[in-house]
Every structure is written in C-alpha cells, then in structure tokens.
Amino acid sequence: MDKVRVGIIGIGNMGSGHAQSLIAGKVPNAELTAVCDSKMERLEWAKQSFGEKVKRFNDTESFFQSKAFDAVFIVTPHYDHPTLAIQSLNAGYHTLIEKPAGVYTKAVREMNEVAIKSNKVFAIMYNQRTNPLYKKLKDIMESGELGDLKRSVWIITDWYRPQSYYDSGGWRATWSGEGGGVLLNQDPHQLDLWQWMCGMPKRVRSFMSFGKYHDIEVEDDVTTYVEYENGATGVLITSTGEAPGTxxxxxxxDRGKIVIEHGKLTFYRLRVSEREFNRDFKGGFGSPECWKCEIPTEGENPQHIGILRNWTSAILNGTELIAPGIEGIHGLTLSNAMHLSAWTDSWVDIPLDVDLFYEKLQERIANSTIKKNARDLALDVTGTY
Structure with a gap:
C-alpha cells in the first residue's frame, strides 16, 4: 500500500474541515474516499463539494461493509467515539478518533482492549502535542533540567462562549448529549498535555459551577487541585464565562520555573537547586541566583494536519505515533475524577471508581431538565474548541 484511503464518520463542523484538508492534498499519501453522516444535507454538501469520487453513506453498517477505505477517522459527538472505534477496529480498519476518547473511562477501557488486540494503528486527535512550546517543556522536564516537580498551575480561561454557541447544537452542554461542559469540550487537550508533561496525579479535589454563566446544565467554571505521588501539587482553573481570558x-x-504564555516559553533557571540552596545557605535572608532565559522552540505547529500526517505515516511506514489512541484514557480519567469530586464533594483517588462515576453520570442524565438523547444525536457535529 502506497496511499491510505480514508473514510470519515461525521462531516459536521470539524469533520468537514478534516475532509477538505484531505481533498486539498495537505496529508501526503492519503486520500478521502468515503464519508458517513446521518444528515442528508451534509451528504448533499459532500456530493457538491467532492463529487462522485467520494462515496457517501448515511449509516455506519453499510459504511463499514463497503471496504471503500483502509482507515477510519471518527468525528462524532463524544459518546460515540468508543462505540464506533470498536466497530472500526473489529472491522479491520486503522482508526483515528477526535478528542475526547469518550465520556466515561469504563467505555474507553473496552475500546483500548480492542485496539491492543487489533494490531491496527489507533490514534487520537491530540493535536496540541505537536505544539513546539509543549514539546520543549516536556523535553526540559524529562531531561532533568527543571528538577523534581513541585507545582503546576494552568489558568486556561480564554474559552469564552456566548449563549448562542450553546444554542447552536442540539447535543451541546447536556449530560446526555455531550457528557460534560468545558472539561469535555474545550479542555481535553490541556488535560492531556498536563498529564503528558507532569504525569498523572494520585488524587483530585475539584470545585465546579454548573450553568454559572450560561443557561446550560453542565460545568462552565472549574477550579481543581491535584496532588502527585512525590508531594507536588497542581491547580487547573478553566471557564467559558470569562472575558478576556487567560x-x-x-x-x-527544584531547579526553577517555566512559564508558557503568549506563545513564549520562559525558563527562570536557578543556578543551584532550591533544595541545595536551602540546605547550604547560612544567611538570614536569601534565595538562589536565578537566570531568566527565553527558550527558543524549533519547527512549526502543524496541529490537526500534523496528527493526520503522523497517523498515515504510521500506517504506511510504522512511524511512532505522536498521540496513541490508548493514551486518550489519561486525560479523560482526569476529567472523570474532577466531575466525581465535584458531584460527591470529596477527594477522588486515581485510579478512580469507574462504576461510581458511571452511576453518578446516569443520575444526571435521568434528572436532566433538558432531554436530549445521545443516541439520537449520533453522527452529529463534534465539538469545536
């Protein structure tokens, strides 16, 4: 095989953009050969945009049976990611899913088990892993230059969304349609990067407001505190109701501080480690000598195209994946733990009680004042950032 034939499930807002990227040849050695969507107007758009060379399907069964492609890109609402990925992998297709990996880790575990047994290339659209800033931070941390982790603080509130955004899609901002709010729609990338760079914490305590700034039932304001095995701590603050955001x-x-903001990485590097200075310094007041270093980063940030290129190269050439699909469970574990902590008003250990989380989620779906059936919304447009 010298070219990967790709079929996309879900050609709403995000899916149509990915389809156009493939048609435009932005992913070498890949071509779009099929699309699937339950909405006929989207299939008509595909016909008008891509012609007859791209096959169109309005149900997944005929789509998977067609063998019109070698690999499947799943771009649907969150609940359907594990279900469709399992179908795709079992049907013998390489598979890429949009973020997040799913809504609850119980389903994602099943997906991962199938993926491991399938011997197919399984990836997730964690396109922020291609950002040179975060790649450099991860490199510095893994090299030991920053020393042992002491604290991480991420304020990510530049997700402002007006009410009209939530009103634009029937599946948005509901427990049954989306499974959560800012954590499930806007923050999967940050949750993935947080654990990718700093590792998974051992426990979580989260405080949330549900519909604080919008007429929605899910969270739009979150403050979370985490603790790591080595005693380090972390804080995540996120919201879709602040403007201007940060x-x-x-x-x-132990050896300094790194700040990423406004597209720059700044390393406040200590000449000697804080622990060493604390042990040896004999004066009453003092602090380690600190150098402010603007760290250059190399390369462009290909984002979605970068993940698509990497995925197809892994299929054709065995290239190592930037974002293996089975790693999607880590960021989702964080968001599940945060929700469970807020719902139970308590600390939540990681690994979390997946059955308790699922039970609490089902309670919220059953008690929802906005009745939307997730299955009825299958193949609807996936979330935007």
Whole structure:
C-alpha cells in the first residue's frame, strides 16, 4: 500500500474541515474516499463539494461493509467515539478518533482492549502535542533540567462562549448529549498535555459551577487541585464565562520555573537547586541566583494536519505515533475524577471508581431538565474548541 484511503464518520463542523484538508492534498499519501453522516444535507454538501469520487453513506453498517477505505477517522459527538472505534477496529480498519476518547473511562477501557488486540494503528486527535512550546517543556522536564516537580498551575480561561454557541447544537452542554461542559469540550487537550508533561496525579479535589454563566446544565467554571505521588501539587482553573481570558501554564521544579504564555516559553533557571540552596545557605535572608532565559522552540505547529500526517505515516511506514489512541484514557480519567469530586464533594483517588462515576453520570442524565438523547444525536457535529 502506497496511499491510505480514508473514510470519515461525521462531516459536521470539524469533520468537514478534516475532509477538505484531505481533498486539498495537505496529508501526503492519503486520500478521502468515503464519508458517513446521518444528515442528508451534509451528504448533499459532500456530493457538491467532492463529487462522485467520494462515496457517501448515511449509516455506519453499510459504511463499514463497503471496504471503500483502509482507515477510519471518527468525528462524532463524544459518546460515540468508543462505540464506533470498536466497530472500526473489529472491522479491520486503522482508526483515528477526535478528542475526547469518550465520556466515561469504563467505555474507553473496552475500546483500548480492542485496539491492543487489533494490531491496527489507533490514534487520537491530540493535536496540541505537536505544539513546539509543549514539546520543549516536556523535553526540559524529562531531561532533568527543571528538577523534581513541585507545582503546576494552568489558568486556561480564554474559552469564552456566548449563549448562542450553546444554542447552536442540539447535543451541546447536556449530560446526555455531550457528557460534560468545558472539561469535555474545550479542555481535553490541556488535560492531556498536563498529564503528558507532569504525569498523572494520585488524587483530585475539584470545585465546579454548573450553568454559572450560561443557561446550560453542565460545568462552565472549574477550579481543581491535584496532588502527585512525590508531594507536588497542581491547580487547573478553566471557564467559558470569562472575558478576556487567560492561557498561562506555570511549572515549578527544584531547579526553577517555566512559564508558557503568549506563545513564549520562559525558563527562570536557578543556578543551584532550591533544595541545595536551602540546605547550604547560612544567611538570614536569601534565595538562589536565578537566570531568566527565553527558550527558543524549533519547527512549526502543524496541529490537526500534523496528527493526520503522523497517523498515515504510521500506517504506511510504522512511524511512532505522536498521540496513541490508548493514551486518550489519561486525560479523560482526569476529567472523570474532577466531575466525581465535584458531584460527591470529596477527594477522588486515581485510579478512580469507574462504576461510581458511571452511576453518578446516569443520575444526571435521568434528572436532566433538558432531554436530549445521545443516541439520537449520533453522527452529529463534534465539538469545536
């Protein structure tokens, strides 16, 4: 095989953009050969946009049976990611899913088990892993230059959304349609990057407001505190109700502090480690000598195209995946733990009680004042950032 034939399930807002990227040749050695969507107007759009060379299906059964592609890209609402990925992998297709991996880790575990047994290339659209800023921070941390992790603080509130945004899609901002709010729609990338760079915490305590700034039933304001095995701590603050918002990541280690903000990475590097200075310094007041270093980053940020190129290269050439699909469970574990902590007003250990989370989620779906059936919304447009 010298070219990967790709079929896309879900050609709403995000799916149509991915389809156009493939048609435009932005992903070498890949071509769009089929699309699937339950809405006929979207299939008509595909016909007008791509012609007869791209096959169109309005149900997944005939789509998977067609063998019109080698790999499947799933771009649907959150609940359907594990279900469709399992169908795709079992049908023998390489598979890529949009973020998040799902809504609850119980389903994602099943998906991962199938993926591991399938021997197919399974990836997730964690396109922020291609950002040179976060790649450099991860490199610095893994090299030991920052020393042992002491604290991380991420304020990510530049997600402002007006009420009209939530009113634009029937599945948005409901427990049955989306499974959550800012954590499930806007923050999967940050939750993934947080654990990708700093590791998974051992426990979580989260405080949330549900519909604080909008007429919605899910969270639109979150403050979370986490603790790591080595005693380090972390804080995540996120919201879709603040303007102007902030995107600032600050990671402190034994040998200094790194700040990512406004597209720059700044390393406040200590000449000697804080622990060493604390042990040896004999004066009454003092602090380690600190150098402010603007760290250059190399390369462009290909984002979605970068993940698509990497996925197809992994299929054709065995290239290592930037974002393996089975790693999607980590960020989702964080958001599940945060929700469970807020719902139970208590600390939640990681790994969390997946059955208790599922039970509490089902309670919220059953008691929802906005009745929308997630299955009826299958193949609807996936979330935007």
């Amino acid at each position: 995107n600032r990541l600050e990671v402190t280690g």
